[in-house]
Amino acid sequence: MDLTAYLATLRQEVETALDRYLPSDTERPATLHRAMRYSLLGGGKRLRPVLCLASAEAVGDAHAVALLPAVALECLHTYTLIHDDLPAMDNDDLRRGQPTCHKKFGEATAILAGDALLTFAFELLARATPAAPLARELAEAAGSRGVVGGQAEDLAAEGRAPDAALLDFIHTNKTGKLIRAACRMGALAGGTNEKQLAALTTYAEKIGLAFQIADDVLNVTSTPEQLGKAVGSDAARKKMTYVALYGLEPARAKAAALIAEAQAALAPLGARAAVLVALAEFTVRRTS
Amino acid sequence: MDLTAYLATLRQEVETALDRYLPSDTERPATLHRAMRYSLLGGGKRLRPVLCLASAEAVGDAHAVALLPAVALECLHTYTLIHDDLPAMDNDDLRRGQPTCHKKFGEATAILAGDALLTFAFELLARATPAAPLARELAEAAGSRGVVGGQAEDLAAEGRAPDAALLDFIHTNKTGKLIRAACRMGALAGGTNEKQLAALTTYAEKIGLAFQIADDVLNVTSTPEQLGKAVGSDAARKKMTYVALYGLEPARAKAAALIAEAQAALAPLGARAAVLVALAEFTVRRTS
Numbered sequence: 001m002d003l004t005a006y007l008a009t010l011r012q013e014v015e016t017a018l019d020r021y022l023p024s025d026t027e028r029p030a031t032l033h034r035a036m037r038y039s040l041l042g043g044g045k046r047l048r049p050v051l052c053l054a055s056a057e058a059v060g061d062a063h064a065v066a067l068l069p070a071v072a073l074e075c076l077h078t079y080t081l082i083h084d085d086l087p088a089m090d091n092d093d094l095r096r097g098q099p100t101c102h103k104k105f106g107e108a109t110a111i112l113a114g115d116a117l118l119t120f121a122f123e124l125l126a127r128a129t130p131a132a133p134l135a136r137e138l139a140e141a142a143g144s145r146g147v148v149g150g151q152a153e154d155l156a157a158e159g160r161a162p163d164a165a166l167l168d169f170i171h172t173n174k175t176g177k178l179i180r181a182a183c184r185m186g187a188l189a190g191g192t193n194e195k196q197l198a199a200l201t202t203y204a205e206k207i208g209l210a211f212q213i214a215d216d217v218l219n220v221t222s223t224p225e226q227l228g229k230a231v232g233s234d235a236a237r238k239k240m241t242y243v244a245l246y247g248l249e250p251a252r253a254k255a256a257a258l259i260a261e262a263q264a265a266l267a268p269l270g271a272r273a274a275v276l277v278a279l280a281e282f283t284v285r286r287t288s
Numbered sequence: 289m290d291l292t293a294y295l296a297t298l299r300q301e302v303e304t305a306l307d308r309y310l311p312s313d314t315e316r317p318a319t320l321h322r323a324m325r326y327s328l329l330g331g332g333k334r335l336r337p338v339l340c341l342a343s344a345e346a347v348g349d350a351h352a353v354a355l356l357p358a359v360a361l362e363c364l365h366t367y368t369l370i371h372d373d374l375p376a377m378d379n380d381d382l383r384r385g386q387p388t389c390h391k392k393f394g395e396a397t398a399i400l401a402g403d404a405l406l407t408f409a410f411e412l413l414a415r416a417t418p419a420a421p422l423a424r425e426l427a428e429a430a431g432s433r434g435v436v437g438g439q440a441e442d443l444a445a446e447g448r449a450p451d452a453a454l455l456d457f458i459h460t461n462k463t464g465k466l467i468r469a470a471c472r473m474g475a476l477a478g479g480t481n482e483k484q485l486a487a488l489t490t491y492a493e494k495i496g497l498a499f500q501i502a503d504d505v506l507n508v509t510s511t512p513e514q515l516g517k518a519v520g521s522d523a524a525r526k527k528m529t530y531v532a533l534y535g536l537e538p539a540r541a542k543a544a545a546l547i548a549e550a551q552a553a554l555a556p557l558g559a560r561a562a563v564l565v566a567l568a569e570f571t572v573r574r575t576s
Contacts, residue, residue, distance in 0.1 A: 132420060
C-alpha cells in the first residue's frame with residue numbers, strides 16, 4: 001500500500017465533502033457563506049479530518065462512517081483560525097499565504113463566519129452516528145476547558161516569563177484537545193472498543209504535543225513562503241514557545257521522541273493502524 | 289394558579305441551573321469563566337429558557353426534563369448578545385445597564401467568552417434527551433441559516449432604504465428562529481406528538497415576530513432606565529425597523545394581533561398551555 005497516495009486520497013475525500021456540505025455561496029446571506037467557504041476551502045493540511053478517518057479505519061472496516069465528524073472537525077478548526085487571526089487576538093493579516101478572513105471580508109463578517117462554522121460543526125454531528133457521544137467529545141474539546149480556554153491563557157501569557165507548566169496547559173488545550181478529539185471521534189464513529197479507544201487516545205495526545213512543538217520550531221526555521229506568513233512572529237510578539245523555553249535542538253528531539261511513543265501506542269491496533277503511523281511522521285515533517 | 293408567581297418560579301429555576309451548570313469562576317482559565325458568568329448571570333428575562341420549560345409542560349407532565357435544553361438556549365442567546373455588542377458589530381457599551389462584556393473584560397476575552405458559551409450550549413445538549421434532535425434544532429436555528437445569518441443581513445442593511453421583505457428575513461432569522469427553537473426543544477424534551485409540535489411551532493413563530501416588533505417600539509418609546517441602554521439608538525444608526533417602516537401605532541397594532549393569533553394556535557393543547565398564553569403577553573409588555 002502506497003501510504004502517501006492513500007493519505008492524498010483521504011484528503012481529497014475531505015475536500016469534496018467540505019465543498020458538498022457547506023452552504024453554497026449563492027445562498028443568502030451570500031457574503032457570510034462566501035466568507036465561510038473562503039476560509040474553509042482555502043487549503044490546509046486537513047490533519048484533523050484525516051486523523052478522524054484513519055482512526056475510524058483503524059478500529060473498523062471503513063472510514064466513510066466518519067466523514068460527517070471529519071467535516072465537523074475541520075469546520076471547528078477553521079473557526080478557531082478565523083477568530084484567532086482577528087485584530088483583537090493575534091492580529092494576523094495572512095493565513096496560508098492569503099489574506100485572513102477579516103482582511104478579506106471585514107471584521108464583523110469574520111466574527112460571524114467563525115460563529116457560523118462553529119455552529120455548523122454541531123449541526124453536522126447532530127446528523128452523525130453516534131450523535132450524542134460525538135457532540136460531547138467535540139464540545140468538551142473545543143470549549144472553555146479546551147481550545148477556547150487554551151487560547152485565553154495563550155493571550156494572557158504573552159510577554160510573561162517562560163513557564164513550563166503554563167506552556168503545557170496552553171498547548172494541551174489549544175492544540176492537543178482537538179487532535180485528541182479527532183482520533184476519538186473517528187474511533188467512536190467506527191465502533192471502537194475500550195482498548196482501541198485508549199490506544200488512540202494515547203497516540204493522539206503524543207502527536208498533539210509533537211505537532212505544537214513542531215509548530216514552534218517551524219516559526220523559527222521556515223521561510224515565509226513555506227510558512228505562508230511572517231517568520232519569527234512568535235519571538236517578535238514575545239510568545240511563550242517550546243523553542244524559547246528549551247532551545248531549538250532539544251525541542252526538535254522532544255518532538256521526535258513523542259512521535260516514536262505515539263507510534264508505539266498503536267501496537268494493539270495492528271496493521272490497520274499503518275495510516276496513523278504514517279500520519280504521526282507527517283505532523284512534524286510538514287512545512288506549513 | 290397565579291401565573292405571574294409561577295413564571296417567577298420558572299425563572300428562578302433557570303437562574304439556579306445556569307449558576308450550577310456554568311464552570312466556576314475560580315476554575316482556569318478564570319478570567320474567561322468570569323466573563324462567561326458575568327454576561328450569563330447578569331440578569332435578563334430568560335424568555336427562551338422559560339418558553340422551553342413551559343412548552344415541555346404543555347405537552348407532558350413536567351418541565352424538569354427540559355432544564356438542560358433551557359440552559360443551553362440561554363447560553364446560546366447570551367453568546368449572540370456578547371458578539372453583537374462588539375465594536376466591529378453594534379459597538380454597544382451597555383447591556384442591561386451594565387458595561388458590555390468587551391467593555392468589562394476586553395475584546396479578545398469577549399470574543400472567546402462568546403465562543404465558549406456557544407460551544408457549551410452544545411455540550412449541554414449532548415447530555416440531554418433526545419440529544420440529536422435537540423442539537424439539530426438548536427444548530428439549525430443558530431447558524432448561518434438562522435441567528436448568525438440574520439445578524440449578517442442586519443449589519444449589511446444599516447443605512448439602506450427600508451425594505452419589508454429584507455426586514456422580515458432579518459427578524460425571522462435573528463430573533464424568530466431561536467424563539468421557535470426554544471418552544472420546539474421544550475416540546476421535544478417533553479415527548480411531543482406531531483400535532484402538539486405543530487401548534488407550538490405556530491405559536492412560537494407568531495410571538496417571535498411580535499417580540500421583535502415590540503423591541504423596535506421600545507427602542508423609540510422607553511426611557512434609558514427602562515431599556516438599560518440609550519434610547520433612539522436604532523434611529524441614530526439608521527437601522528431598518530418595523531417602526532421606521534410602518535410607523536409607531538401600526539407596529540403596535542401588528543404586535544397585538546400576532547399575540548392573539550399565537551394564543552389561538554395553542555387551542556389544541558388545552559389548559560396545560562395556560563403558561564404559554566401568559567408568556568405571549570409578556571413578550572410585548574416587557575420594558576427591557
